[in-house]
Amino acid sequence: MSPRTSSFPGLWKYPTNRDAWTKSALKWIEGRRLDDGAEGLWRIQDHLYDFTSFIEMHPGGPEWLLLTKGTDITEAFEVHHLTSAPKAMLEKYKIRPALTLRNSPYTFHKDGFYNRMKSTILREFPVDQLRGSTNFSKSVTDVVAATFFALSLLSAHLQSYLLALLSGFFLAMTVSAAHNFVHMRDTEWRRFYVSLSMLSAKHFRVYHTLSHHLYPNSVLDLEVSLLEPWLPWLPRQDKTFWSRYVTWVITPIVYAVVFPLEYARRICGNGPDLKNDLIPLTVPILMSLLGPSWHLWPIIILTSSFTFSLTSINAGHHHPEVVHDGDSVRGDRDWGLAQVDCVIDRGDLAGVRVTPEGQIRSSPSWMHSVLVLCNFGHHTLHHLFPTIDHYRLRKLYPQLERTMAEFGIRFRTSGAVDLVGSQFLQLARNKPNLIPPDQRDQRA
Numbered sequence: 001m002s003p004r005t006s007s008f009p010g011l012w013k014y015p016t017n018r019d020a021w022t023k024s025a026l027k028w029i030e031g032r033r034l035d036d037g038a039e040g041l042w043r044i045q046d047h048l049y050d051f052t053s054f055i056e057m058h059p060g061g062p063e064w065l066l067l068t069k070g071t072d073i074t075e076a077f078e079v080h081h082l083t084s085a086p087k088a089m090l091e092k093y094k095i096r097p098a099l100t101l102r103n104s105p106y107t108f109h110k111d112g113f114y115n116r117m118k119s120t121i122l123r124e125f126p127v128d129q130l131r132g133s134t135n136f137s138k139s140v141t142d143v144v145a146a147t148f149f150a151l152s153l154l155s156a157h158l159q160s161y162l163l164a165l166l167s168g169f170f171l172a173m174t175v176s177a178a179h180n181f182v183h184m185r186d187t188e189w190r191r192f193y194v195s196l197s198m199l200s201a202k203h204f205r206v207y208h209t210l211s212h213h214l215y216p217n218s219v220l221d222l223e224v225s226l227l228e229p230w231l232p233w234l235p236r237q238d239k240t241f242w243s244r245y246v247t248w249v250i251t252p253i254v255y256a257v258v259f260p261l262e263y264a265r266r267i268c269g270n271g272p273d274l275k276n277d278l279i280p281l282t283v284p285i286l287m288s289l290l291g292p293s294w295h296l297w298p299i300i301i302l303t304s305s306f307t308f309s310l311t312s313i314n315a316g317h318h319h320p321e322v323v324h325d326g327d328s329v330r331g332d333r334d335w336g337l338a339q340v341d342c343v344i345d346r347g348d349l350a351g352v353r354v355t356p357e358g359q360i361r362s363s364p365s366w367m368h369s370v371l372v373l374c375n376f377g378h379h380t381l382h383h384l385f386p387t388i389d390h391y392r393l394r395k396l397y398p399q400l401e402r403t404m405a406e407f408g409i410r411f412r413t414s415g416a417v418d419l420v421g422s423q424f425l426q427l428a429r430n431k432p433n434l435i436p437p438d439q440r441d442q443r444a
Contacts, residue, residue, distance in 0.1 A: 006219050007326050007432065008105035010333060018225050024269050025206035028222045033070035037100035043072040046102065049093040061186020067206060075214040075335060078108045080183075080387050082118065083127055105218065106335040114336025117384065117403040121396060133181060133188055134391040140373055141177040145193050148174050149283065155296050156287035164296040168303025171197055173374040175308050180373060183209055183386040195279035197304055198263035202276050213386050216342040217317060217324045230254050231427065233318050235326040239430040247427050255309035256302045310420070315376040316344040319414070319422040320429050321440075327433040339383040340409055341437045347413030350377035352397070360397045360411055369394075380411070408438075 004014055017023070017031035033040075041048045042065070051069075055062045060080065068076065077086070108115060121130070148170040155163035178193035182204055194201045211222035217233075219225070224233055231254055232243050267277060283300075287293035316322070323329055323341040330337055347353050349371045351363025362368075362378075369391055372378055378393040381400060385393070404411055414422070 006105070008218050008329055008333075008338075010105035011103060011218065011220065012101055013103045015220055018219060022265075022269050023222070023226050024265060025200075025203035025211075025222065026270055028211055029067065029071065029206060032072070035103050036070070036072035037098050037103070038070050038072055039099075040070050041095060042069060043098055043102075044074050044077050044090065046098050047090075048095045048098055049090060050095050051093055054093060059185065063186050063202070063205070067202075068210065072102060072104060074102065074104065074108070075106060076210060078114075078335070079214065079385075082122065082130055082385075082387070104215075105329075105333055106338060107333050108335055112332070112334035112336065113340075113403060113407050113409075114334055114384070116406070117336060117399060120399045120403060121385075124399065125395075130385075130388050130392065132389070133184060133190075134389045136369065136391045137177070137180055137373055137389050138190065140370055141174070141180070141190050141193065144170055144177055144374065145174045145196075148196070152283050152287055152296075152300055153290055155300070156293045157290040159291055159296075161296070161299060164299040165303050168300040169307055171300060171304035172307035172311065175199065175304070176311060176374045176376060179204070179208070179376070180390050183213075184389075192276075192279060195276050196283060197308070198259040198280045198301060200262075200266060200273065200276040202273065203262075203266060209386065213383060216339065216383065217322065219325050221325075227254065227258075231313075233423075233426050234324050235426075235429045235432045237430055244428040244430060248424050251424070251427075252306065255313070256306040258309050259301055259305035311375050314416070314420045314423050316346055316379045316414070316419055317342060318426040319344050319419060320425050320433075321412070322426075323433075323437060324426070328436045330436050330438050332438070336384055337407070337409070337437075340380060340404070340411075343379050343383060344412045344414050344419065345379050346375070346377065346416045346419060348415045349375050350379075352378070352413060354411055354413055358401070358405065358410075360401045362394045362397050364394065375416075 006014065013035050015031050016034045017027045020027060036043055039048060041050050043049070051058070051065050055065045058065050064076075148167055151163050151167035151170060154160065155167055174193050175197045178190055181188040181191040182194060182201060184191070191201045194204050207222040207226065211220060212224075215221050217224065219234075229243065230250060231247060232239065263277070263280065284293055284297040287297060322344060323338075330341065345352060349368075351365060351368030351371075353361050355361060368377075372393070373390045376382070378390060381393040381396050382390065384400075385396070388396075400411065
């Protein structure tokens with residue numbers, strides 16, 4: 001039932017492996033290697049580069065280059081490097097021009113929305129203030145993770161179902177907070193907290209950072225395709241009654257089994273990866289030393305999977321007013337504009353509101369900072385600058401406000417409860433929105 005074409009101009013080829021039953025992060029990368037015309041090298045715009053000798057010297061760590069070899073890394077290169085210094089190094093590694101068109105809908109023109117905003121930010125903030133993780137984020141993540149460990153062990157010792165439920169909740173918060181570090185350098189070890197949940201920090205980098213973040217709501221977004229046909233968010237004329245409405249009933253079940261199903265799919269499809277796949281077994285093993293845990297660990301995992309899915313899936317991407325592949329899009333295919341069109345922020349959780357004059361106001365309170373870190377807050381800014389620590393994002397709203405005003409764009413917010421309900425409306429939506437976002441902004 002997936003569309004065999006894309007409404008995003010410039011995405012010429014329907015992604016290989018997108019509709020395979022054996023969907024996975026590595027299958028997605030395999031498909032990109034077949035589609036991107038990188039010829040076993042790394043592609044940036046219309047040239048091929050050989051970074052083999054640079055892999056171990058890469059400041060972000062070798063994993064990023066090892067994962068992306070043989071693919072087009074234009075979006076990742078542009079978005080993950082705040083300054084122009086990396087571009088100055090490219091000539092050294094250039095091999096030859098690419099032989100095919102880029103299979104991507106996005107542009108990064110110097111005077112476009114994204115680079116205009118990036119330049120504005122770099123004029124007002126020293127780059128050292130934007131790089132790396134903050135002590136606040138590290139402390140909050142460690143406290144949440146420690147709480148999860150303590151509650152899980154206590155649940156086994158006391159044979160408490162309530163403590164198991166609470167432990168699952170804190171595991172979900174741990175994964176959400178650790179996601180902040182997945183986008184950063186390999187030296188940020190807290191990204192491996194993600195693996196406690198039965199997800200894989202390595203694979204999370206692929207389907208979240210390299211797929212969803214760079215190509216949100218398109219047919220290249222693996223976080224969309226992984227949950228099809230159970231949660232078919234893209235608007236399609238051929239959606240059945242089952243796809244549109246019965247999915248409302250099964251949505252809570254899907255939320256609860258995302259973690260264990262991803263673990264099983266990864267092990268069966270790719271074989272065990274000791275560093276990533278043994279981590280989630282540490283906690284149940286420790287629990288078993290304190291008491292029978294065979295009945296408690298599933299409760300923890302199912303609770304954490306449901307909570308994490310409820311939080312992440314409803315972070316603002318699946319709303320009828322948000323652009324999905326199939327809808328009409330802007331004529332300007334600037335990557336930053338596409339990010340803005342694909343998200344609505346949860347203003348209540350992040351402490352962000354828009355005044356009648358269009359000014360963006362954000363709360364400086366520590367409580368909102370914790371909620372932002374543990375609930376995918378400041379979502380528009382996070383998509384635009386994923387490598388910047390969540391705690392720092394609030395400071396970038398003045399630059400976002402000015403750049404949006406220059407381009408005549410509205411910053412959109414909604415409530416967390418409303419966005420949960422809107423996800424169901426999006427599942428039922430089978431008619432593409434034929435009015436491009438720029439025309440909608442003008443009418444508003």
